[in-house]
Amino acid sequence: MSKNKVFGAHEWADKTANCINGCKHDCKYCYSKSMAIRFKRKTPKNWKNEEIREQQLNKKFGKHSGSYMYPSSHDIHPDNLDENIKFLNNLLISGNQILIVSKPHLICIKTICKKFIKYKKQILFRFTIGSADSEVLKFWEPGAPDFEERLKCLKFAYDKGFETSISCEPMLDDKIYMVIDKVLSFTTDAVWLGKANFLLGRLKMNGHKDKKSIKKAEELIKWQSDENIIPLYNKYKDNPKIKWKESIKKVVGLDLLTVRGLDI
Numbered sequence: 452m453s454k455n456k457v458f459g460a461h462e463w464a465d466k467t468a469n470c471i472n473g474c475k476h477d478c479k480y481c482y483s484k485s486m487a488i489r490f491k492r493k494t495p496k497n498w499k500n501e502e503i504r505e506q507q508l509n510k511k512f513g514k515h516s517g518s519y520m521y522p523s524s525h526d527i528h529p530d531n532l533d534e535n536i537k538f539l540n541n542l543l544i545s546g547n548q549i550l551i552v553s554k555p556h557l558i559c560i561k562t563i564c565k566k567f568i569k570y571k572k573q574i575l576f577r578f579t580i581g582s583a584d585s586e587v588l589k590f591w592e593p594g595a596p597d598f599e600e601r602l603k604c605l606k607f608a609y610d611k612g613f614e615t616s617i618s619c620e621p622m623l624d625d626k627i628y629m630v631i632d633k634v635l636s637f638t639t640d641a642v643w644l645g646k647a648n649f650l651l652g653r654l655k656m657n658g659h660k661d662k663k664s665i666k667k668a669e670e671l672i673k674w675q676s677d678e679n680i681i682p683l684y685n686k687y688k689d690n691p692k693i694k695w696k697e698s699i700k701k702v703v704g705l706d707l708l709t710v711r712g713l714d715i
């Protein structure tokens with residue numbers, strides 16, 4: 452019997468949870484934005500306007516045997532921190548394991564670490580850092596923090612004794628070793644590398660059809676061609692802390708996952 456291949460968020464966690472529609476970070480390549488536009492829940496312009504999902508916010512969770520990735524279709528920032536804290540609390544008090552995925556703001560990570568210190572063992576942070584160049588981050592992820600702030604968040608969580616990991620998905624330039632060099636010693640778990648998937652289609656759906664965006668996307672697609680991915684894999688393949696998303700596994704011939712949430 453053929454089994455379905457697992458990709459995206461489900462490589463990391465078997466369940467996802469969210470309590471907000473829209474995202475102020477407004478990343479150009481955002482999958483959730485493209486889906487919201489496709490199904491007419493949002494437009495390219497109003498994706499940035501967040502709406503709290505009150506019903507989700509007040510939901511009581513049971514204990515799930517696997518893990519939750521939170522959030523998977525929005526992010527945590529100072530303006531929505533209170534709601535995110537409330538939602539996280541609801542998940543944590545039931546004993547759930549949570550993978551907190553974020554382009555992190557320092558004030559938010561400090562607050563989460565302080566508030567949930569007693570749930571430390573139920574939390575694994577995964578901070579998204581696709582480039583060590585803040586100009587590159589600004590172009591692709593205009594509402595998100597710069598590199599220095601994300602690195603400070605990593606160091607802070609690590610110093611407080613939380614489990615930490617990094618997502619370099621999507622890698623946003625051809626110098627991802629610069630991110631790896633800076634983050635590895637503060638990462639207790641893993642650094643994940645992955646390509647930008649369906650980039651041109653996403654940009655068009657998300658309203659970024661301008662010449663500059665298309666040119667930058669074409670540059671990125673060239674950087675993540677097989678002839679560049681294979682040397683990258685060879686450079687890090689023996690490092691047990693470097694892990695590969697499905698987009699790279701299939702280029703280098705690694706087995707693809709068929710079970711959700713294994714995080715390997």
Ligand code: SF4
Nearest residue numbers: 474476477478481525
């Ligand atoms: S932070 Fe995540 S959810 Fe928000 S716009 Fe960026 S990719 Fe989308």
